[in-house]
Amino acid sequence: MRPKHSAGAHGPLRRRAAASATAASLGLIMALGGGLASPAAAADTATLSGIVLGVGADETQRTVTWYSSADTAQKIQVAPTSRVTGGAFPADAATFDALGAANIATSGGYNRHATITGLQENTAYSYRVGGEGNWSTAYTFRTQDFEGPYDFLFLGDPQIGSSGDIAKDQAGWQDTLDVATRANPDTELLVSGGDQVETANTESQWNAFLAPDQLRQYPWAATIGNHDVGGKAYEQHFSTPNTDRSGAYYSNGNPASNTSGGDYWYIYKDVLFIDLNSNSYATTQGGGGDEAHTKYVSDVIEQHGSEAKWKVLVYHHAIYSPASHAKDSDNKKRRVDFPTTFSKLGVDLVLQGHDHSYSRSYLVKNGEKADKNEQPGAADVYPGPGGVLYVTANSASGSKYYDITAPDSSGTSGAGNGADPLNPKNYWYNSVQNQEHVRTYVKVQVRNDKLVVENLRSGTCAAPNSEVEHGLSCTNTASGQPVGSVVDKVSVHPYHGDGQSLQVNVPDPAPGEFGWTIDGYNGLVDLGTAKERDGDHFTAAGKINPILVSDTRRTLSPWSVSADVSDFKDAAKTFSGAYLGWTPYLLDAGAGAKAGASVASGYDDQGKGLSVSRGLGSADQGHARGKARLGADLDLKIPDSVRKGGYRATLTITALSS
Incomplete structure (x- = not known):
């Protein structure tokens, strides 16, 4: 910033430049990547599609993933949106080289992915993929505070193509994302419940799923569903962080086969997310089954659980759901294999899909209802x-719904599907x-002290609602249960043990300020009456009004x-400011201040004197915080050809800080 003040003005003035207001720059580290074959064609021959954030x-x-029609070297280009003008990215925009490989034959072409690193908080970014001469459309996303509360959305089973009508399924999916992000524009993540598509390798379904621009504006946390797992298209379309693609996390034990798999984790603010490929549940399939998943969750929480306040698991196959899949043998197996480990590890919330209906469990401990007195629909637990x-999510697209099924007499713990004694129409859990x-x-x-979970309507019986449009009945009443209304809401309050938990929110430290002011009254600096010297020039002298500098910035x-x-x-008469020189000095040392160099009058050296900017004082990076007073002796020498008069000039003072 360049705060300026003219010394010819009257009265004390103050200018400050906050450290946080300096010009912003994009602090990203180029991630060099290899693994691409020698380009088979120039970058400008590639068609780019399927871009997803x-x-x-x-x-x-x-991360950003996309498809390319050609096997060319490609990259992501990223810059703060404020620096993108008329679609042109700045010359110093950050770039990240992409990795990738050939797609399977049914997909055709190639896949590419790269990771953007070094993002700054509270910043809008623009990005595009490709290469010089062949960039994609630019898209934008926005970061928010890297600490503190936030919201994310969990979306169940879009399963595009399930109704047999891709266009109607896509319309419902698009409308849910429109409704959800319009109501929650500051949401920070879109978390998948799995089953993005109906048929694993059918790219027309993937194109419809990826059509909404929200998938290029909000980060999508992908989850593998049973309809995604039977091919490589899922892995081609999504790059996930910290992913273990060992054979144990593939249902058939073979990562090289035409299937998708892998478990992954990430930390977003105060939440440790762990995402599992629940398609691999039995060792008889060839993979590591549920035992491999529970070990994975245990290892991740042991290594990273202390880095987050909350632990959230995500996988596709709901183990406590209310509809057609509630009694499936594989889900009953998971219902035995998972809960005790999750309870022992202190998991707070499990998000699931698969059963195309909504349910919220009671609090479950070691495979049993934790508190027999917990009431149905309790607002706080x-x-x-x-x-x-x-929690099990219903369909986010309307492509398929499953009706709720009735409990049986198989028991009220473990794998049982017995009735809830407090509400016999529901399952016990x-x-x-x-x-x-x-x-x-x-x-x-x-939030710091709770998780609030809400199930919200994104549609009514009216279109777009593909399965209803194809003849399924609908029990929703738009007048009483409109779009945006709440189906269910619960606040989960954490367990603090027998002691009293204390919490304090520590904000970012105040950045401090850099400022300067005229010290005291800014009166006219009077150089008096010039005196003739050596018969050929006049001289005059004086002192500037002292400048007080204060710097308390932590940087x-x-x-x-x-x-x-x-x-x-003086009216029409004038002479150059180059005839004024000075000798700066420190009146009071502090804030790392150093006096500027002396500048001779242009009369002495035929130079420019103070007619150009000259340093009065400065401090280097790493200086001590504090205050300093700067002064300077003024030295005016003018030729005797200057006509008689009372002359005035303005000394403009400029402060620079970074």
Whole structure:
């Protein structure tokens, strides 16, 4: 910043430049990548499609994945949106080289992915993919505070193509994202419940799923569903952070086969997310089964659990759901294999899909209802040690709904599907069950002292609602249950043990300020009456009004104060400011201040004197915080050809800080 003040003005003035207001720059590190074959064609021959923004390892990262028609070297280009003018990215925009490989034959072409790193908080970014001469359309996303509360959205089973009508399924999916992001524009993540498409390798379904621009504006945290797993298209379309693609996390144990797999984790602010490929559940399939997943979750929480306040698991196959899949043998197996480990590890919330209906469990501990007195639909729940909440999302697209099924007599713990004694129409494990044949999504509010989980309607019986449009009945009443209305809401309050938990929010330290002012009254600097010297010139002398500099910034950034003088004028008469020189000095040392160099009058050296900017004082990076007073002796020498008069000039003082 360049605060300026003219010394010819009257009265004390003050100018400050806050450290946080300096010109921003994009602090990204180029991630060099290899693995691409020698380009088979120039970058400008590639058609780029299927661009999707994904989560990174933390809030400072994003991944981007896309398809290319040609096997060329490609990259992501990123810059703050404020520096992109008329679609032109700045010359110093950050770039990140892409990795990739050939797609399977049914997809055709190639896939590319890269990770953007070094993002700054509260910044809008623009990005594009490709290369010189062949860039994609530019898209934008926005980071927010890297600490503190935030919201994310959980979206169940779009399963584009499931109704047999891709266009109608896409319309419902698009409308849910429109409704959800319009109501929650500051949401920070879109979390998948799996089953992005109906048929794993059908690219027309993937194109419809990826059509909404929200998938290029908000990071998508992908989850593998049973309809995604039977091909490589899922892995081609999504790059996920910290992913273990060992054979144990593939249902058939073979990562090289035409299937997708892998478990992954990431930390976003105060939440540790762990995402599992629940398609691999039995070792008889060839993979590591549920045992491999529980070990993976245990290892991740042991290594990273202390880095986050909340632990959230995500996988596709709901183990506590209310509809057609509730009694499936594979889900009953998971219902035995998972809960005890999750309770022992202190998991707070489990997000699931697959059953195309909504449910919210009671708090479950070690495979049993944690508190027999917890009431159905309770607005607040208080997990004791080991209490875990399980949520199943309904369809976000309307492509398929499953009706709620009735409990049986198989028991009220473990793999059982018995009735809830407090609400016999529900399964023993579910506090809330809902199916209206309307699209919904789940909003999760992450707060310091609770998680707030809401199921919200994104549609009614009216179109777009593909399965209803194809003849399915609908029980929603638009007048009483409109778009945006709440199906269910619960606040999960953390368990603090027997002691009293204390919390304090520590904000970012105040950045401090750099400022300067005229010290005291800014009176006219009177050089008096010039005296003739040596019969050929006049001289005059004086002192500037002292400049008080204060720098309390934590960044200890460099600063400088300089000045330049206008021409001296008396009506139409004038002489150059170059005839004024000075000798700066420190009246009071501090803030790392150093006096500027002496500048001779232009009369002595035929130079420019103070007619150009000259340093009065400065400090280097890393200087001490504090105050300094700067002064300078003025030396005016003018030729005796200057006509008689009372001349005035303006000394303009400029402060620079970074």
